[in-house]
Amino acid sequence: xxxMLAPHIRTEAxxxxxxxxxxxxxxxxxxxxxxxxxxxxxxxxxxxxxAAVVTEAFCCMVGRRRxxxxxxxxxxxxxxxxxxxxxxxxxxxxxxxxxxxxxIVAKAPFGGTGRNVFNPAAAGIAILTYCFPLRMFxxxxxxxxxxxxxxxTVADQGVITELSLAAQLQAGxxxxxxxxxxLLGDFAGPIGSTAALILLAFLGYLLVRRTVSAWVVLPYxxxxxxxxxxxxxxxxxxxxxIMAQLCAGYVLFTGVFxxxxxxxAPRFWLGRLFYGILAGILVMTLQRIGRVEAGSCFAILLxxxxxxxxxxxxxxxxxxxxxxxxxxxxxxxxx
Amino acid sequence: xxxxxxxxxxxxxxxxxxxxGIESLDVTGVRLPLAAGDMxxxxxxxxxxxxxxxxxxxxRMDDTPVVSTVSGxxxxxxxxxxxxxxxxxxADIRADGDAEDRLPVLPEDELTADVILQIARDAAIYxxxxxxxxxxxxxxxxxxxxxLTALHSVLVADATENDIFGSSAWAVxxxxxxxxxxxxxxxxxxxxxxxxxxxxxLPKRRRRTLKHAIGRMNVxxxxxxxxxxLFADRDDEVYRIGIQACLAxxxxxxxxxxxxxxIVTVAGDALPAPRNLRVxxxxxxxxxxxxxxAKSGHQIILGDSMVGxxxxxxxxxxxxxxxxxxxMLPRPVRVPGPCIGCGRCAAVCPAGLLPYEIVRRSENMHxxxxxxxxxxxxxxxxACSYICPAGRDVAAEVLKAGQTKGTVFLNWGEDxxx
Numbered sequence: 001x002x003x004m005l006a007p008h009i010r011t012e013a014x015x016x017x018x019x020x021x022x023x024x025x026x027x028x029x030x031x032x033x034x035x036x037x038x039x040x041x042x043x044x045x046x047x048x049x050x051a052a053v054v055t056e057a058f059c060c061m062v063g064r065r066r067x068x069x070x071x072x073x074x075x076x077x078x079x080x081x082x083x084x085x086x087x088x089x090x091x092x093x094x095x096x097x098x099x100x101x102x103x104i105v106a107k108a109p110f111g112g113t114g115r116n117v118f119n120p121a122a123a124g125i126a127i128l129t130y131c132f133p134l135r136m137f138x139x140x141x142x143x144x145x146x147x148x149x150x151x152x153t154v155a156d157q158g159v160i161t162e163l164s165l166a167a168q169l170q171a172g173x174x175x176x177x178x179x180x181x182x183l184l185g186d187f188a189g190p191i192g193s194t195a196a197l198i199l200l201a202f203l204g205y206l207l208v209r210r211t212v213s214a215w216v217v218l219p220y221x222x223x224x225x226x227x228x229x230x231x232x233x234x235x236x237x238x239x240x241x242i243m244a245q246l247c248a249g250y251v252l253f254t255g256v257f258x259x260x261x262x263x264x265a266p267r268f269w270l271g272r273l274f275y276g277i278l279a280g281i282l283v284m285t286l287q288r289i290g291r292v293e294a295g296s297c298f299a300i301l302l303x304x305x306x307x308x309x310x311x312x313x314x315x316x317x318x319x320x321x322x323x324x325x326x327x328x329x330x331x332x333x334x335x
Numbered sequence: 336x337x338x339x340x341x342x343x344x345x346x347x348x349x350x351x352x353x354x355x356g357i358e359s360l361d362v363t364g365v366r367l368p369l370a371a372g373d374m375x376x377x378x379x380x381x382x383x384x385x386x387x388x389x390x391x392x393x394x395r396m397d398d399t400p401v402v403s404t405v406s407g408x409x410x411x412x413x414x415x416x417x418x419x420x421x422x423x424x425x426a427d428i429r430a431d432g433d434a435e436d437r438l439p440v441l442p443e444d445e446l447t448a449d450v451i452l453q454i455a456r457d458a459a460i461y462x463x464x465x466x467x468x469x470x471x472x473x474x475x476x477x478x479x480x481x482x483l484t485a486l487h488s489v490l491v492a493d494a495t496e497n498d499i500f501g502s503s504a505w506a507v508x509x510x511x512x513x514x515x516x517x518x519x520x521x522x523x524x525x526x527x528x529x530x531x532x533x534x535x536x537l538p539k540r541r542r543r544t545l546k547h548a549i550g551r552m553n554v555x556x557x558x559x560x561x562x563x564x565l566f567a568d569r570d571d572e573v574y575r576i577g578i579q580a581c582l583a584x585x586x587x588x589x590x591x592x593x594x595x596x597x598i599v600t601v602a603g604d605a606l607p608a609p610r611n612l613r614v615x616x617x618x619x620x621x622x623x624x625x626x627x628x629a630k631s632g633h634q635i636i637l638g639d640s641m642v643g644x645x646x647x648x649x650x651x652x653x654x655x656x657x658x659x660x661x662x663m664l665p666r667p668v669r670v671p672g673p674c675i676g677c678g679r680c681a682a683v684c685p686a687g688l689l690p691y692e693i694v695r696r697s698e699n700m701h702x703x704x705x706x707x708x709x710x711x712x713x714x715x716x717x718a719c720s721y722i723c724p725a726g727r728d729v730a731a732e733v734l735k736a737g738q739t740k741g742t743v744f745l746n747w748g749e750d751x752x753x
Contacts, residue, residue: 006641006642006643006644006717006720006730007640007641007642007717007720007721007730008636008640008641008643008661008663008666009345009499009640009641009721010666010720010721010723010726011343011721011722011723011724013679013722013724014724014726015672015675015724015725017724018675018677018724069672069673072672074675112673113672113673113675114672114673114674114675114676114725115673213677213678262675262676262677262678263675263676264676265676266678267676267677267678267681267689267691267692268678268681268689269678269681269682272678311692312689312692315681315689315692316707318687319687319709322687
């Protein structure tokens with residue numbers, strides 16, 4: 001009979017369940033974009049996920065790791081997140097290229113799941129933003145389109161495009177979107193990062209399931225709101241301005257998905273708090289002064305680099321604070 | 336459900352065993368340890384076929400008497416290997432008599448600190464938390480007379496039993512709270528501590544009954560997080576003894592009975608009918624499981640489900656220090672996945688360590704930087720292994736890292752990379 005190691009019971013939580021929780025986001029956000037734009041965004045999401053999974057399998061074979069690791073779903077999450085920030089009228093190869101880049105460059109060389117330093121999805125989005133800003137940030141006007149053509153490319157097919165909210169804010173224009181439209185995501189923008197209510201509801205789901213930690217996302221959102229309040233981008237009502245800035249670009253999307261990737265975020269609660277605050281400051285700064293309208297991915301990559309050191313230093317700080325008391329206890333115990 | 340949760344909350348399954356109360360089990364024979372270590376020669380004065388009475392002193396082991404836990408006939412001695420206590424020389428006693436040897440009962444005002452310690456030693460009372468004789472612990476903690484540290488020293492009778500299945504301590508405080516509390520009072524008198532209480536995590540209604548029986552101030556309720564924290568005030572120095580040891584001390588002082596029986600929870604997912612049994616020390620574990628109709632193919636675990644030790648031999652005797660015997664069905668083998676950095680191990684660690692970082696550094700052989708993370712503070716409660724969603728044995732790694740000091744000899748050739 002084989003020996004069983006303690007503990008003899010384990011919690012119900014599994015890595016697979018955590019990734020499945022995040023993958024569930026595809027359902028509400030996919031439905032939302034299907035209603036708005038027809039089948040095209042759904043195909044974009046599917047192809048992006050497919051590209052990520054196939055690339056991961058390829059990398060596993062090259063790196064002689066077990067092919068089973070593909071099934072843990074982390075590659076699918078990377079693909080899904082890249083697909084979600086695409087414009088609905090982007091060519092199909094763009095998200096596929098981004099997914100492949102994310103896996104091949106930002107994940108596999110570091111040793112695969114759990115060892116990557118930078119968030120692969122953020123890296124994929126960053127490279128696409130850098131290489132194809134025009135394709136990434138050309139959005140169809142939501143009010144005039146109900147079904148985008150499904151063909152390989154939608155350019156020159158008479159689709160009316162519109163400036164996104166982030167671009168309008170950055171250009172100093174006064175957006176004509178109502179508060180309700182902001183919440184419902186009824187404005188031009190990426191597939192999955194406009195629907196504020198869906199994103200917030202999903203964030204609540206992830207928090208209740210304990211898949212993400214409140215220590216990261218709440219400080220992040222508070223910092224973003226504070227930054228938006230301190231540096232308004234329109235001269236409208238401050239509350240509307242804060243809402244518009246939070247709904248623009250990938251700000252909310254970053255908070256729900258990119259920031260909460262457990263591999264690249266700190267693990268200690270105080271480190272998570274600092275990380276969330278730092279990410280909020282950087283995201284809002286890049287949103288304001290960046291060369292592109294949505295620079296969250298660069299902000300995430302930057303804070304990822306700081307994440308291990310923030311984690312360790314915050315722990316050492318806490319440890320140092322409690323050290324005195326511990327030493328006193330130990331001395332007492334020895335007496 | 337709090338947003339920022341700390342600690343593990345285990346899903347308790349104690350109800351079934353608690354409802355039945357404490358039941359006694361008749362045994363046919365016991366196997367009692369006479370001496371520790373590898374010993375060839377049997378102890379001379381113990382000849383075979385000698386009749387012994389229940390409570391009769393057989394020999395002494397480190398100044399603590401070894402008493403027979405049943406009344407019957409001595410059959411001989413045998414050397415065994417116990418998974419918790421290593422090599423032991425044991426005596427086999429067949430239970431076929433009814434003679435009983437009792438201690439004299441003294442009136443309460445004659446019970447001074449020295450007398451109580453003497454009786455605790457003569458009655459062979461063992462603390463069930465760690466299997467150490469109670470008198471040794473009390474004597475070590477004992478304060479000089481009129482010492483001011485007595486105000487900050489709290490003697491806690493630990494009846495928390497923070498395990499999924501274990502409920503023997505709960506059963507004890509539910510069935511004999513007054514006697515157990517009397518034992519605790521006397522133990523506090525022996526150590527000269529001015530403060531003492533019973534720590535429980537009973538559900539509300541049962542807690543109220545307990546408070547009614549022994550007084551509201553003497554019950555301290557701990558939260559249901561694993562592992563329990565017994566500190567009410569951070570300046571207090573907490574000394575833990577088991578509730579069964581308190582009960583045994585109470586019985587020895589009031590009734591003259593020696594500590595011959597343990598109250599054991601027999602449970603586990605391979606047992607349809609978990610029970611709390613009062614059995615003499617030295618009973619075979621297999622007999623306990625048979626009495627509870629264990630399903631075949633189970634694995635025996637001595638101790639609770641978090642830090643218990645597996646035991647392959649059903650003839651292993653039940654010794655002091657074991658309050659839970661589990662029969663678990665083998666769980667499916669899971670290949671541990673990579674650490675995804677959820678940080679739950681750090682959130683639940685009662686010592687405030689960073690288990691994931693300790694594991695990472697020891698995997699990457701950064702031994703020289705390992706000691707900054709003070710892995711030696713680990714208590715081995717295994718909460719991190721329990722909570723890990725990747726199914727890794729975090730606690731084992733941390734304990735291993737805690738034992739590495741300075742120079743580390745690498746095991747070349749032992750490549751455990753998958």
